[in-house]
Amino acid sequence: xxxxxxxxxxxFGATGDLAKRKLLPGLFHLARAGLLPDGYRIVxxxxxxxxxxxxxxxxxxxxxxxxxxxxxxxxPAWQTFEESLSFGAADAQDPGPLLAAVRxxxxxxxxxxxxxxxxxxxxxxxxxxxxxxxxxxxxxxSKVIVEKPFGTDLASAQxxxxxxxxxxxxxRIFRIDHxxxxxxxxxxxxxxxxxxxxxxxxxxDHISHVQIDVPETLGLxxxxxxYEGTGAFRDMIVTHxxxxxxxxxxxxxxxxxxxxxxxxxTKVFEALRPIEPGHVVRGQYEGYRGEPDVAPDSPTExxxxxxxxxxxxxxxxxxxxxxxxxxxxxxxxVITLGLREPPxxxxxTDLRRQEEDQGxxxxxxxxxxxxxxxxxxxxxxxPAMQLTPASMTFRYARSFCQDNGLExxxxxxxxxLLGDQALFTAADGIERIWQASTPLLENPPPLxxxxxxxxxxxPAVNELIEPHQWYLPAVGEDAIDRPAGGSPHx
Ligand code: BG6
Numbered sequence: 093x094x095x096x097x098x099x100x101x102x103x104f105g106a107t108g109d110l111a112k113r114k115l116l117p118g119l120f121h122l123a124r125a126g127l128l129p130d131g132y133r134i135v136x137x138x139x140x141x142x143x144x145x146x147x148x149x150x151x152x153x154x155x156x157x158x159x160x161x162x163x164x165x166x167x168p169a170w171q172t173f174e175e176s177l178s179f180g181a182a183d184a185q186d187p188g189p190l191l192a193a194v195r196x197x198x199x200x201x202x203x204x205x206x207x208x209x210x211x212x213x214x215x216x217x218x219x220x221x222x223x224x225x226x227x228x229x230x231x232x233x234s235k236v237i238v239e240k241p242f243g244t245d246l247a248s249a250q251x252x253x254x255x256x257x258x259x260x261x262x263x264r265i266f267r268i269d270h271x272x273x274x275x276x277x278x279x280x281x282x283x284x285x286x287x288x289x290x291x292x293x294x295x296x297d298h299i300s301h302v303q304i305d306v307p308e309t310l311g312l313x314x315x316x317x318x319y320e321g322t323g324a325f326r327d328m329i330v331t332h333x334x335x336x337x338x339x340x341x342x343x344x345x346x347x348x349x350x351x352x353x354x355x356x357x358t359k360v361f362e363a364l365r366p367i368e369p370g371h372v373v374r375g376q377y378e379g380y381r382g383e384p385d386v387a388p389d390s391p392t393e394x395x396x397x398x399x400x401x402x403x404x405x406x407x408x409x410x411x412x413x414x415x416x417x418x419x420x421x422x423x424x425x426v427i428t429l430g431l432r433e434p435p436x437x438x439x440x441t442d443l444r445r446q447e448e449d450q451g452x453x454x455x456x457x458x459x460x461x462x463x464x465x466x467x468x469x470x471x472x473x474x475p476a477m478q479l480t481p482a483s484m485t486f487r488y489a490r491s492f493c494q495d496n497g498l499e500x501x502x503x504x505x506x507x508x509l510l511g512d513q514a515l516f517t518a519a520d521g522i523e524r525i526w527q528a529s530t531p532l533l534e535n536p537p538p539l540x541x542x543x544x545x546x547x548x549x550x551p552a553v554n555e556l557i558e559p560h561q562w563y564l565p566a567v568g569e570d571a572i573d574r575p576a577g578g579s580p581h582x
Contacts, residue, residue, distance in 0.1 A: 104213050107149075114270070118501045139182055190230075210239075235260075238266065245526055245533050343359065425459040433452050461497065547562070
């Protein structure tokens with residue numbers, strides 16, 4: 093595979109939560125796998141700890157990799173990686189230390205390495221940092237990775253895009269959504285477009301509804317400040333789940349190159365109907381208002397379920413149900429395509445509605461490493477024509493060696509180094525999603541409380557999806573599914 097050109101990678105927010113959990117461990121994994129450029133340097137930068145020394149940053153990185161990484165920070169691979177790390181305080185008003193650190197990193201590489209800036213900082217700081225990159229000349233010969241959320245509504249997303257475009261043209265902007273870097277999300281493209289089996293039925297004639305379901309058992313994890321201003325809709329739906337919807341619903345692109353792939357995804361977002369507040373259920377877990385950095389009367393939702401409609405020839409009339417929330421009963425990432433049921437009269441079956449509902453589905457579990465299952469009804473052995481739910485399952489972990497697998501962030505950072513924007517989000521796509529979200533943002537439905545460890549506000553969330561049911565297959569088993577959550581509707 094092509095290796096990226098030599099690079100100096102500058103990590104803004106290098107002592108933050110994302111860098112600790114994902115970015116530093118991910119960069120080390122890429123280095124160890126031989127996927128980083130021959131010559132690379134990583135300059136960490138942080139506003140909260142401006143006086144960090146190079147050594148202290150190396151120690152910080154080592155702790156992060158030891159705690160959250162897939163490989164031990166030791167041996168020659170770690171030594172080489174550690175030597176590539178340095179620190180330069182990031183202050184948009186006084187860029188001197190950062191400039192010095194970047195120059196020194198470039199000198200040590202020689203030649204004219206490219207620059208990659210990763211803005212793992214709060215959105216409120218984007219504009220000043222982008223301005224600083226432009227004013228100092230650091231933006232030359234560079235690309236920028238921008239973290240979500242890309243704005244909080246249409247106007248702020250447009251303003252943000254405008255600000256970034258004053259310094260970087262669109263071809264150098266990488267708006268990152270780590271769900272799009274997940275192997276099993278990428279595999280949806282292979283599943284749909286490399287096989288003759290499914291594409292003929294991938295439309296409104298055969299699919300009755302689609303669920304994209306990402307419940308989390310995780311709570312705030314110390315991110316109260318971030319979450320208060322964000323909430324479940326902006327944290328998960330506008331970014332991750334609608335991006336996944338884009339991949340599930342898109343038309344076949346002419347190639348998997350960045351432009352055609354992004355164009356097809358954007359067309360799906362263009363076909364999104366404005367989100368009706370009446371098709372949305374918002375919840376907040378009991379105890380949220382007592383969390384650190386959370387207002388005692390916080391209106392922020394920690395749960396959201398909604399019905400979206402993609403109004404085009406392929407999908408008109410097929411509801412897409414999206415659900416995500418904190419402190420729920422399970423941690424899952426599952427797409428379910430419900431197939432239209434044939435009449436079962438000839439079987440004179442006594443299947444209960446619940447069992448009947450377990451056949452006729454395609455289930456894609458995209459929690460790494462992920463699996464795909466076709467659920468159907470089969471004849472139970474015996475003299476009578478007795479139907480029972482059955483399943484054919486493909487499991488990544490059983491079918492392929494996982495050694496070359498990359499996590500979402502790793503894959504996307506590598507793509508950004510290579511300059512491949514295929515899995516990154518385009519400005520027009522983002523703005524279109526915010527535009528469709530405007531009715532909901534302007535007129536949010538009331539918050540329902542829910543108990544932690546449950547499936548969110550009952551019965552509202554189950555009523556939303558009627559006549560269907562929320563469906564989650566059993567965790568990690570080939571076993572026939574149980575309905576999620578123990579309630580008749582899951
Ligand atoms: C992040 C959200 O983008 O994605 C978190 O801010 C969420 O709230 C996380 O928990 C989920 O991603 P993953 O890949 O860790 O399941």
